Amino acid sequence: MGFDITPLYYMSVGAYICAALLLGLALGLGVFKLRPAGGQTPPMRLAGIALLVDVVPTSLHVVQKAFLPDSPVFWYIFPFTDLLVTSLFILAGMSLVSGKYPSATALGWIGLSALSLYVVFLLTDSQLIFSVLTIIWIICLILLVVNYVRKYNQSLSFHYSNVDSHRKTWFLYILLWAFVVYPFYKVFSLGTVGSDVFYIIYALSQVALYVILSRNVSVQTTTENEATISLQEFVEETDESGDSTTGAGLSASDFFTEDQQQKMLAELTKMMEEEKLYRNPELCVDDLVKRFGTNASYFYYFMRDVVNANFFDYVNGYRIEEAKSLLLKGEKVDLLAEAVGYNSANTFRRAFKKITGHTPSEWRQSQG
DSSP states (O other), X not given: OOOOOXXXXXXXXXXXXXXXXXXXXXXXXXXXXOSOTTOXXXXXHHHHHHHHHHHHHHHHHHHHHHTOTTOTHHHHHHHHHHHHHHHHHHXXXXXXXXXXXXXXXXXXXXXXXXXXXXXXXXXXXXXXXXXXXXHHHHHHHHHHHHHHHHHHHHTGGGTBSOOGGGOOHHHHHHHHHHHHHHHXXXXXXXXXXXXXXXXXXXXXXXXXXXXXXXXXXXXXXXXXXXXXXXXXXHHHTBOTTSOXXXXXXXXXXXXXXXXXXXXXXXXXXXXXXXXXXXGOTTOBHHHHHHHHTOOHHHHHHHIIIIIOSOHHHHHHHHHHHHHHHHHHTTOOHHHHHHHTTOSOHHHHHHHHHHHHSSOXXXXXXXXX
16 A cells, blocks of 8 residues: 555645745735845845745645646646746846846746747647747756856956855856756646655745745845946946947047046055055945946946956955065964955955965965
């Protein structure tokens, strides 16, 4: 006599529905006070909406299993809800990275492609064709977001002096897990009640996923969100090397006179050498842009053409030079890392080795 997994199925799916419902209300509508002091942010709203919408097909799955196992209506409902929820999760993911709502282009492309898939399903009435096309669609979406995150991470050096705390690499792991466990099960179980074991795994894993998601989304502050939006606008205008894609051939001379460039360079040098702004671990382009009364895009050209370095390398150059002086005085690595502007000793060690080719201890020994 086999083991009856039905009770476990109902308990796990029930836990998932409760988690998705509560977290969806918290993120999407701001109840339960799960939000930063600055209020709801675009990633929170989209993630909350995606969770709330996903409660509907999951609840229908329970209704079908319990009361209407042979009803044909679910054959047409589940494909639509699956495509809708998958699209919302992708858009929420993009928003979580950029800090703002996805562009109209992304929204239109994802929405139109999802609608096209559903039309194909209605015309062919074939689960096999729909499953194959949906798998291809999901893979394309995953690659789109992975590239989106990769480009974002590579562009951080043009805006922040410490990039580790701003990287979205953690999101890739959440993304890959969610889009392996979630859509592929949904596709293969289209219109059926089978695969209860997989659904139990899916439900329990999603509960854990949403806890992680809530912690990452809800800790955003208004200040971080504004800075991220500024960076994202810059990222969208540049390629991975930092060269402009909307202003090819432009240079600092197109925005600043020669006299302005030299004054800015002198002022920037003064900020670093006298005010020692580089000691601020959260120093970013926005801080300097406000001082100079310009914008991030113009400042990028100034850094590239006049300073001949991106913002990250320029600031960290000063940090490493002061660190060398402190190393020669016998300062401990953990203490001097914070003193010169690093959030952690490990970040400092990586930056020091990248610039000097040696670890701090090796470099100190080489100096006798």
